Amino acid sequence: MKIIRSREELQAALAVLPRPLGFVPTMGYFHEGHLSLMRASRRENRSTVVSLYVNPLQFGPQEDLARYPRDAERDRLLAEREGVDLLFTPDDEEMYPSVGRIPGSLQRTRVQVEGLSSIWEGASRPGHFEGVATVVVKLFHLVQPDTAYFGQKDYQQALVIQTLVRDLALPVTIRVLPTVREADGLALSSRNAYLSPQERQAAPRLYQSLRLGEELIRQGERDPQAVIWQMESFLSKEPLCRLDYVTVVAPETLLVPAAIRLPVALLGAAWFGKARLIDNLIVR
Numbered sequence: 001m002k003i004i005r006s007r008e009e010l011q012a013a014l015a016v017l018p019r020p021l022g023f024v025p026t027m028g029y030f031h032e033g034h035l036s037l038m039r040a041s042r043r044e045n046r047s048t049v050v051s052l053y054v055n056p057l058q059f060g061p062q063e064d065l066a067r068y069p070r071d072a073e074r075d076r077l078l079a080e081r082e083g084v085d086l087l088f089t090p091d092d093e094e095m096y097p098s099v100g101r102i103p104g105s106l107q108r109t110r111v112q113v114e115g116l117s118s119i120w121e122g123a124s125r126p127g128h129f130e131g132v133a134t135v136v137v138k139l140f141h142l143v144q145p146d147t148a149y150f151g152q153k154d155y156q157q158a159l160v161i162q163t164l165v166r167d168l169a170l171p172v173t174i175r176v177l178p179t180v181r182e183a184d185g186l187a188l189s190s191r192n193a194y195l196s197p198q199e200r201q202a203a204p205r206l207y208q209s210l211r212l213g214e215e216l217i218r219q220g221e222r223d224p225q226a227v228i229w230q231m232e233s234f235l236s237k238e239p240l241c242r243l244d245y246v247t248v249v250a251p252e253t254l255l256v257p258a259a260i261r262l263p264v265a266l267l268g269a270a271w272f273g274k275a276r277l278i279d280n281l282i283v284r
């Protein structure tokens with residue numbers, strides 16, 4: 001596996017890689033979720049590129065950019081073991097060159113996916129999806145993959161990316177793969193590293209609340225507000241959980257429907273100590 005730090009080296013290395021090319025964009029601190037994306041890319045392509053870049057543009061000023069978990073050496077070993085061909089690990093200057101920068105801003109040009117970027121995760125994390133969309137478009141231009149792989153755990157992110165690919169006619173296929181979970185249901189996330197042992201025990205409650213919502217819908221509940229209320233009340237019984245939102249939405253628009261018609265997406269976000277966790281479930 002080649003480790004690549006600059007755009008120039010990347011272009012040279014890409015020129016000799018057999019196609020089709022699969023691409024897994026990541027912020028590192030790999031877990032089984034990332035590895036499942038790498039494996040899918042390896043199965044479905046002749047070459048696989050993984051990017052590892054903690055993108056400052058998608059973090060708010062009060063968020064966890066500085067303490068986001070990092071372990072470059074372990075990530076390198078894991079990617080190598082998965083048979084990844086290139087690991088692209090640019091620094092900030094490589095991704096957001098200082099030439100032409102306005103003070104206080106990494107880059108003038110931003111990609112904005114209207115509507116989808118400003119609700120749920122976007123409402124709690126203003127600017128987040130603009131940062132994600134911008135870096136993903138830039139990475140797609142640099143890597144020119146045939147297929148790019150994302151996890152369903154970040155449901156809204158995957159929808160934002162699918163939408164921008166369609167709207168901007170980018171020549172890449174997006175594959176969204178199932179969330180990988182611990183045995184007790186907790187979705188794997190690099191941010192699980194922030195959980196204390198007690199918070200770790202409490203954290204599966206977020207997924208359990210989504211399962212409860214699913215159960216209510218399967219039993220015939222068609223009022224989204226009733227489902228939301230039951231999920232909220234279930235989460236409020238866990239003292240270590242500080243709820244941001246749980247909701248029932250149409251999978252394509254992320255709007256709460258007047259009445260539930262399948263499929264729907266159940267989305268949730270909650271704090272357990274310093275960890276802000278998100279999860280989702282599609283009821284078909």
Ligand code: PAF
Nearest residue numbers: 025026027055132135154
């Ligand atoms: O999901 C992530 O890890 C990031 O949001 C992504 C897609 C790599 C963009 O920085």
